[in-house]
Amino acid sequence: MRSFILTLLLGSTTLARSQVLPQIQGPRHPGGKVKIMGGTGAILTLGTRGYRRFGLYGDVLWEREPLSPYAWGEYAVNRNARTLTLGGGAWKDFDNDWSVKGGLGLTFGRFKDSDESSRSATFETGAEKYLDGNTFGGEYRLTSGSIGGSTAFSSNEKVVGDHVRGKAARFQRAEADHYSYNEFSAYARLPAGETFIGLRATLGLPSYSSAVLTETLSWTIPIVQALSTRLSFSLEQGRQNNAYVSAGLDYRFR
Secondary structure, three states: OOOOOOOOOOOOOOOOOOOOOOOOOOOOOOOHHHEEEEEEEOOOOOEEEHHEEEEEEEEEEEEEOOOEEEEEEEEEEEEEEEEEEEEEEEEEEEEEEEEEEEEEEEEEEEEOOOOOEEEEEEEEEEEEEEEEEEEEEEEEEEEOOOOOOOEOOOOOOOHHHHHHEEEEEEEEOOOOOOOOEEEEEEEEEEEOOOEEEEEEEEEEEOOOOEEEEEEEEEEEEEEEEEEEEEEEEEEEOOOOOEEEEEEEEEEEEO
């Protein structure tokens, strides 16, 4: 009954991201026979202003009582940086098909024009309601550090990356500054025949720029057995207006 994974990103994003990456969502059904479930996959994102991002991820969840722990990881490359994110947490199930979660993630990476490695930490919490096969939920994430997590989108990565390059151009020490990023999201995961439709809206509040609103429509299409393709389209409004398309493959096991 649950959306989970592993979204570090962007992640930004729909993509990589995201989360517990937002764009990677797998249902689970508490009380069933499945005890361990998870998956692995890859996703490519292209966007306006020449944005490109490629990510490899994996996640696992143990269904237990009273808590169901989960763990996930993602390696991602975009125009500005390379990042590795590792995270974990736990879900708690309640009566009436309600669940809540809490987790932490750590991101390590390097901006292409930076002299030093960068890192950040992400705290996440959320709640889900499972209703007639549909999943409805909300999430909050706080990322603090000097590089984006797995759910950071293009406009945010570009702002930080441009600042790093600006320092290098002025012959200053090329390192990323510390920042914080708050994300508030609402989402739904709806079955449509053999496929699943995902809807997500996220309000991002970065400490270094104006608010960013992102809407994402995703479509998960089974290919064969546990292998699916994931397609998504995102619109982003904020300091700049951007659009993104993502395509990837996802393998689920249980």
